[in-house]
Amino acid sequence: MLTDDDGSKKDVTLWAPNKGIIRDGSCVRDDAWLLDICAGIKHELVIFESLDEDTTDRRIGPLGVRSDTGYIDLINGPGSYKGDHGYASVDRPSLYHTILAADHHYEVAFTGTLPLSNRVIMPMGDDDVFVTISLFVGRMQRIEVYKNGMLVRPNNAQLDKGGSFTYMFPDQRFIPNIDDGVLLQHGANYFDRNAMTLHLALRGNEDLVLKTSQTLIINMDTVMEMTPEELYSQKSLGPILASILGVSDKNVKVVNIGQSSTRRRRSIGSNAAMLTFEVGSMASMGGLKARSMGLNDDIDIDALNNLQRKIIEAKTVCTIKSEMKAKLNMEVVRISVNGVDQEQQVVHDDMRSEDVFNPFDGMSSKTVSMPTDLSIFREPELKLKIGEKFATQPWIQVLDENGARVVVNGLSISAKLVAADSQVQEISAKQFRKNAKKNRSEQETENSVQGVVLTGRTTINVDQDGLAKFTDLGISGAFSGSGSVALEFFLDGSGMQICGMGTSSMIKRSSAIDIKDETSNAVHCTKGMARASDFLRKKKKGGGGGEFVSCANLGLSGLKTIIQDLLVGNFIRLRTNGVVSSIRKEQIGSLSLANNELTDSDELRELLSHLPALSNINLSNNNFTEFPADLFNANRALANFDLKGNPTTTLQPGFFANMKISKKSKFIMPCSLETIPVDVLLDKKIVKSFLKAAKFC
Structure with missing residues (x-):
């Protein structure tokens, strides 16, 4: 008062x-x-x-x-x-x-x-x-x-012919x-x-x-070209909302129009107004429904409860916005919904719990603004060791045009790892759906940055406070040691297409994160141009066949460290002129492991299984006494190898089964070799190419 x-x-x-x-x-x-x-x-x-x-x-x-x-x-x-x-x-x-x-x-x-x-x-x-x-x-x-x-x-x-009230x-x-x-x-x-x-x-x-009345009140802040009086008279308003909510249009009425609370700038000639709908069953009048002619149109408290939850879902908000725009050229900026207590089950002020939201509390209200931006409410820890979780987990908030936090069901935020100095790239909904179909291994390969991957639950639903609170994000892998990384957050799922908006403003990146890798036994190879002597053939002009990586002359007795880097980080570490870097596995076309002390052929097979693009391999001057028949099963592009200097006496049948044997192939055999697989000699299609490619002592 x-x-x-x-x-x-x-x-x-x-x-x-x-x-x-x-x-x-x-x-x-x-x-x-x-x-x-x-x-x-x-x-x-x-x-x-x-x-x-x-x-x-x-x-x-x-x-x-x-x-x-x-x-x-x-x-x-x-x-x-x-x-x-x-x-x-x-x-x-x-x-x-x-x-x-x-x-x-x-x-x-x-x-x-x-x-x-x-x-x-x-x-x-x-x-x-x-x-x-x-x-x-x-x-x-x-x-x-x-x-x-x-x-x-x-x-x-006014009471219309159908027994339904229409409010002037x-x-x-x-x-x-x-x-x-x-x-x-x-x-x-x-x-x-x-x-x-x-x-x-x-x-x-x-x-x-x-x-x-036991009804829901839905308010919509709108911007439109027509006047408020013209908008209020639109007979299709109620049926549009009723169709979206899945109820009879007799249960949805336009009951008021008032001053809009939106601060959005309006173009010359446009108007803003708050449109009010009432949703629910209506009172009896002379035995007939005041707004409904049949019992099937009744909406009880439980149904109203479900409708309230539906209204504040992202999908419903998006549909309301798009339908009103398409059919009435009206832009819906904000939606709010109010409920009331169930009769004879009044929620008293001193009985209300701060942790439980009752949609039919006498003063309850939920407002859903249209998402326009993301903001990092709490930054993650900016220093982290490999294998640890962030001591401070990030919280992300969804904001509307006025910078207020958006509360809506059905939105989720995802996080990914990026190079701190890279450009922000918009992710389309189509690309997101395509990525979602990939298996975990493929996703980790693509999401690996500088050899490390993001661990934990990377997609979080936006809660009733408008926050996506991550709880267990961490980093694993083998850091290449070059540059720094950052976390990038974006709307995903239905949020990617929320109300037809793009996602460029729906991406936020954290500050640069310093990664500390305490691995002491890392193996660093080198990258360069392969010499003719490396594979006993000249490279084509202009290169080709991927990058050449040399892990030769390192005194290696095992390959576990390199395998670990490939398994976790999808890369091999490099050191060139004292500068540490890395190369991704799919870039490696030629690999030299020559002049080491390697003996475990099973370890070698596991290493090669991570290098599907490999076309050349130099294994000369090691201590392999045998090679398994399926050594090169994962290397369908392999055309050249060098096995000289290994005490191997025989090669298993099927050893050459998956190789790309041609007239230009080069197979350098160990001098200790006594027999070759008979199956390759019986294959008329490749025997000539094999005999030309094979070099024996």
């Missing part, structure tokens, strides 16, 4: 300069009786009563009553109920007796939340006694007025006016949803029952 609709505080000395029951110049003070006798005013008793089940448990008073002449009165209700007395009484019914004056208008407000069901009665009023009141409700759900069990049609409602464009002319006198009808009413106030006329002594 003390604030205007715009939130500004009223000057009480001007707004309510007088206290107590209304008086005027005709009032004469009787000190003996401590009262005023007012010949010019007809005072009437008006009773406000809560009909809710908790009427004796929940205090909603004091009740404030202000007359149109500036008199304000506070009514505290009865003092006892079960024999206990005074203000501290535990059980006191919410029953308030007020003294109002006929032919005057009053503003009325409870201190607590208005009960879902109330009775108002002027028990001693005659038919020629009129009072109008404006009762502040505090919620946007429609207040239905019943007289003798029959619904009183609101002043702004909001206007102050629908408010019952005390100046109308004998024209006022008992129970005449108008609910101003912008002010959340019920305007009501009282005449005579029949009681009125006020019931809060």
Whole structure:
């Protein structure tokens, strides 16, 4: 009562300069009786009563009553109920007796939340006694007025042929006016949803029952070319939303239009407005549904609960936005939904849990703005050792156009590892779906950066606070030692296509992360141009066949360290002129392991299985006594090898089965070799090429 609709505080000395029951110049003070006798005013008793089940448990008073002449009165209700007395009484019914004056208008407000069901009665009023009141409700759900069990049609409602109410464009002319006198009808009413106030006329002594409708209120901040009046008259608005929600269009009505809260810049000639829909089953009127003609159109509390959850899902938000744009050229900027308590299951203020959101709490509200940006709410730890998790896990928030956090179900944020100095690249929804079909090994290969990969749960749903809170991100692998990495966060899944927006602004990157790799036994090879002597053949002009990597002359007795780098980081470490770097496995076309002390052919086979692009391999001058038949099974492009200097006496059948043997191939055999696989000699297709390619001592 003390604030205007715009939130500004009223000057009480001007707004309510007088206290107590209304008086005027005709009032004469009787000190003996401590009262005023007012010949010019007809005072009437008006009773406000809560009909809710908790009427004796929940205090909603004091009740404030202000007359149109500036008199304000506070009514505290009865003092006892079960024999206990005074203000501290535990059980006191919410029953308030007020003294109002006929032919005057009053503003009325409870201190607590208005009960879902109330009775108002002027028990001693005659038919020629009129009072109008404006009762502040505090919620946007429609207040239905019943007289003798029959619904009183609101002043702004029209009953169409289907028995459904259609609400006319909001206007102050629908408010019952005390100046109308004998024209006022008992129970005449108008609910101003912008002010959340019920305007009501009282005449005579029949009681009125006020019931809060069990419905959802959906508000949409919109920007459009048409005027608010033109928008409100669009008959397709309700059916569009009903179709999206999967309910009968009889259960969805446009009930209000008001001032938009969006701050989005509008082009010249455009308008902004807040459009209000009501969703749910409607009251009975003369045995017929006021808005519905069949029982199948009923929507119970559980169904409303499900609808509320559906409305704030990303998919629904996106559909509403796209449908309104396509069919009415109207841009929906923000959506909010309000619910109410289940009747006879009121949630009291002192019973509410901060951790549990009740969609039908009397003051509940969920607002869904359109996502336009991501922001890193909490940066990850910027120094990390290989194999560890981030000590500080990142939190990412989704923001709207005003920088406010977006709360919407169905959005998720993914994280990936990138080189800190690389350019941000937009990921299309199509590319995301393509990546999702890849197996884990393929994804890790592509997501490896500088030899390390991101571990843990890399996709997190946005929670009810609008945050994606990562919990177990870490880094594993074998860091190449060059450059630094960063975490990049982006909308994925349905979020990639949210409301048709692109994803360029939906990507955020962390600060550079310093990686510490404490591996002490790392093997560093070199990269360069292969010499003719490396494979006993000249390379084609311009190179070709991938990069040449030499791990020769390193005194290697095993390959486990190199295999580990390939397995975890998909690379081989390099050191060139003292500078440490790495080369990815798919880039390696030629490899030299010559002049080492290698003996384990099974280890060699595992190493080669990670190098599918390999076409040349030099294994000369090692200590291999045998080579398995499937040594080169993973190397379908292999055309040249050098085995000289190894104490091998025989090659197993099938050794050459998967090789790319041609006239240009070169196979350098060990001098100790005594036999060759007979199967290669029996294959007429390759025997000539083999005999030309093979070089024996």
